[in-house]
Amino acid sequence: MKSLSRASLVLMTSLLALSLAACSGKKAEEHTPTSEQGGEHGEAHGSQPVAKWTYDGDTGPMHWGQLGGAELCGTGQRQSPVDIVGQPKMQLSHMLLNYNSVTATIQNTGKTIRVTPANGGELDLDGDKYPLKYVEFHSPSEHALNGHQSTLESQFVHVDAEGHTLIVAVLYDIGAADPMLGSLWTYLPTDPGQPMPLADLLINAQDLMPGTQDFYVYSGSLTTPPCTEAVTWMVYASPLTVSAEQADAFQRLIGPNARPLQARNARDFFRVVGTN
Incomplete structure (x- = not known):
């Protein structure tokens, strides 16, 4: 099995075989998430301001596509989240998780909890x-694996120097408490x-991820x-666990904040195993 560069990764994740920049049809910075309060991944730089949206009612997910600045929510063909089903093709990739143990802030945006490391x-x-x-959380999970939706999902938002967005997702099922959470x-x-400082606590993203x-x-x-499309998603194949008390603490504070599953359309899924 061969190694994946960014170009080959983008090719394999779209039957259209377009690069991240080409398939978005926008400049790189136009699909870079911001830290603007109120959104899970913020609004895109350079995009039209998005009208007020929520997770329920007349401004909930079923109506996002009708809101000003959010038309792609209704017309896009490569939307997230999705139910990842079947046995995807296997690929190898040289991967290093070079995360640092650093100070961070925590914020209740009104729609999620966001942790931003320095x-x-x-x-x-x-x-x-x-x-x-930054890292954000959703309950229930946004993604599903073979029809199973987990209790919680964390999303680690990465953006490269050219503005390409890559999000690593970790799912959590009910079980033993997660010490880092x-x-x-x-x-x-x-x-x-x-945002408020996480006093006396250092954050390392890898501590919030599976060991695989x-x-x-x-x-x-x-x-x-x-x-915004042209986002590469990497969803961990192995969920972690949280206790019922940990899940309840988040749900009581934020409430349901997961977008419903979207159509797969003409997309392939792949199983990528990292090697050092």
């Missing part, structure tokens, strides 16, 4: 470096507001308005 490191995929920008959850802000490098990979989109 110089959190990067994911190196066959020599292509994707710096980590337990440390984070002691700082959960009860009300929406500005086994992913399902596909080409998709941001899961909140404006639902």
